[in-house]
Amino acid sequence: MQARSVLHIDMNAFFASVEQRANPTLRNKAMAVIGSAHRGVILSPSYEARAFGVKTGMTYGEAMRACPKLRLVPADPAKYSHTCEELVEIWKEYSPLVELFSIDEAFLDVTGCEELFGDSVQIAIRIKERIWNEKGLTCSIGIAPNKLLAKLGSDMQKPDGLVLISPDDIDDVLENTAVKSLCGIGPSIAGALAAMGIRSCGELGRTPVARLTDRFGIVGERLRDMGLGVDRDPVIPLQESFEEEAKSVGHSMTLTDDCSDVDRIEQHILQLAEKIGRRLRRGSYHGRTVSLTLRYTDFRTFSRQTKLRHAVNHGLDIHAAARELLHSIPLAGPVRLVGVSVSQLEKNYSQMPLFGEERKRRFIAETMDTINDRYGDFTVTWGTLVERYRHGRVLSPAWRPAGDRRY
């Protein structure tokens, strides 16, 4: 059987690189994309900033101490999502099997595409050239017989790398590779493995499965496979991921100023509930569980949920449930983030409204949706939201270029 050829494409410092393309004065400069102009953390430092030790997740203060001349640019998610959509169009020209792993990473299964475009290395070179010529961006590509090793390969050479791990090289490559370099082995598993005396993939692959399952349960077998460089997961084409049913729909907002005013928090909750309601209705979902998340200024995070008797998808119902949760607890301090989500979703749930008031409410929601679809979100909304909080759009890690996760 022909070995699979999987490419993992990782766009280098994606958000920062897009901003450097969009603003020539930022090119070759130490700069970083940040969550908001007022507060938050470093989302994406340029390679020039990384040379000074600036890292993703640093606070502004930490980053400025590491690099006093650092230029900070607020994130513009519309640029990144549009660029991602254009990249996907390029990738799809080389294989129908494109899996978007995140907004700046993708897997391509190019097995069988060699007749059209040359071998996997030639395909990778073509893709890198296209991305550079058409978007002015660089990427690192790993090529291997599976996703696990392709991802490892792309991480081995940054920026602008190209690494091939052929079936014959796997043992040599893995022998001294740290287990924490494998996608899926985070700090806690790496720590537990280190406590067992296992630090490299070579050591992991030689560890008896029974020893690993004793410590990690069923995950032990998977860990042993990872140590051997075995990964049977297919590349899931985009279309299938679009059609995957959602498990929850949620939104959150980090506030510009800390807030202790319950009325204002309620207003934020209504705004979030309206957005969630629109997304639920767009995907023909109803949900039974409503969750409220509050993050205080000291980053303590409170989350509570309530289960409703009937599945809902109207913003006012979601708001009422989240509001009740808000009033069920005393605020422990000023709030910096408010989040609402709806889970236990049911697709195409249908309950005919029995009463006139309910029918009117559904009709109004449908009419508002039609107008807002045509003219933009919140063109028609509740009076309380006329003076709503206008925060920038935030891309969730689950964002996809089409389907329910687009919004």
Next chain:
Amino acid sequence: MVTEIDEAVTVAAVFSRGSIRPVWFDRRGRQVRIREVAFTWKTREGNIPIFHFSVSDGQGLFELRYNTGSCAWRLHAGS
């Protein structure tokens, strides 16, 4: 420093083979010739596509927006 401007502007642009390339725009009686279209991206207002152009005249950076619904250009930001 890029600041928000958001004013209607007259723009000369080449529409060719599905792409749009702004060439110059008129700002307060002065013609600003575009040296570089650094980046383009697209958003939507409702179902109307809006094209964004990050452009430079060699001295300053500007963001032009073209609303395909109203066929109108706006100078959104400049430095």
